[in-house]
Amino acid sequence: MENIISPENIVYQKPKLLNDEHMHYCPGCSHGVVHKLIAEVIEEMGVTDKAIGISPVGCAVFAYKYIDIDWQEAAHGRAPAIASAIKRLWPEHLVFTYQGDGDLACIGTAETIHALNRGENIAIIFINNAIYGMTGGQMAPTTLMGMKTSTCPYGRQADLHGYPLKITEIAATLEGTCYVTRQSVHSVAAIRKAKRAIRQAFENSINRRGSSLVEIVSTCSSGWKLSPVEANEWMQEHMFDYYHVGDLKSI
């Protein structure tokens, strides 16, 4: 066994920036994978000394415990405003926010739209799992029609709740955005694509090319009340139908 794990046999290691802190995420959750991608990209770009992350309120509130870079913890929804200021004051830095759908597309809609519209040189990583995970599975702005949550227990209905918000499509129409894409991390191929998208967004921030938004369509097995495998399948079956994966804008 010791021979097998000797250094010359190692073909894969987690990025050094991803520390050994025990993650609080549920089994099957997409957050862990996206955290790893962010850590890998920062490490590969060699910009640990320039990276400042803004963590949200929601499941990723403790993102700063897992990735060893400087972080600011934002009030609910305000991460893009915080990132805007930091990037303007430290223009050489990589400044990114990491936000969920409730944070970005509901309470923080104004900050999101206006930071992107100003063309702030920041990257926004947007985890869309169509539900409020941290507070226990309530309806999100992105909850699909008919989807059941604890605050729409009979399913989302247009007359009661309105429609799921495609904020990424809105972002693509804004003059300030240079790169808007929707990705997922449900398979190895998808993870590789998502990593390339995150790298593109981070490079855009460093090179001050405008605002980048990377939506990751994600699972929430606890909120959806499914097993990790079922959640992955449900996402492909239902979420991808409404939230089409691919680049919306790349200039």
Added chain:
Amino acid sequence: MKGNEAIAHAAIRCGCDGYFGYPITPQSEILETLAAQKPWETTGMVVLQAESEVASINMLYGGGGAGKRVMTSSSSPGVALMQEGIAYMAGAEIPGLIVNVQRGGPGLGTIQPSQGDYFQATRGGGNGDYQIIVLAPASVQEMADFVDLSFELAFKYRIPAMILSDGVIGQVMEKVKLPPFKPRRSEEEILRDCPWATTGRRNGRPINVITSLELQPEAMEKHNLHLQEKYKTICANEVRVEEMQTEDADFLIVAFGSAARIAQKAILDLRQEGIRVGLLRPITLWPFPYDRIRELAGQVKGILTFEINAGQMVQDVRLAVEGRTPVTQYGKMGGIVPTPDEVIATLKSDFHI
């Protein structure tokens, strides 16, 4: 120049790194002056019109958390919107300057002057146990002088500082001597002076995290105790007052900001009549000059608290006096600025002179 303009010029001159604000009467001249001055071309100061006061205060959180000297300005309803962010800054110990050029309230209220935000400023308008440093300028000169002073105090104690002005001081035109130019801090100076800031993790140092969150009750209590200790230190070291003719005073007027200017005229007129009245003007509303007012309470026959509101600071005056001498209050609301004659009449009537 106007008080609002003095704030803007002083900010550029004292090495401010960034201003983030949203227009609101009666203080829009601050952002307008900055935009016209284009300091990004001279000192490199960032000036950004934000989408809301909520965004502005969070930009302060971000910029201050990254070690920069950043400020915002607004007026009463806008500052009400900022309270969440101010509480977060206090919790995360982020320095920054908030200017409140007060107008009448509650709600949308009026655009005329008021001092109705005394409680909001000195009691911590957001959630949790916290304080911010509150400076009350009574002249255009002090509008200019308090910008650098606020930044110095804010960074010394890692605490938000507020200039609590009002529509009178913001709009009035007076002669002012602007502070000498002071360069913005260099990157090396920020790294040296703000080792806690999110400046990018260099040379493998431990990560810096700016947050007010802690879910372990014991750790959160410890943080709160640390904040309370800091507030005690500030109370012991940073109380500022101005006194006028208190040495021989039989009566005392306590007033801050524009009300203190009105009180000065009232006192001069009262002295002409042979009534010995003195003025105590708290310059810091928090920390409040409890000790000095308590001393004077033993000397005078009565204290009139004069403030342009329904009676807010009077509570602090009473806490200081602890019944040693009668304390009364006079003020106006709705954007009406009282005259010296009203103050004179109130003092005479309250204390049967």
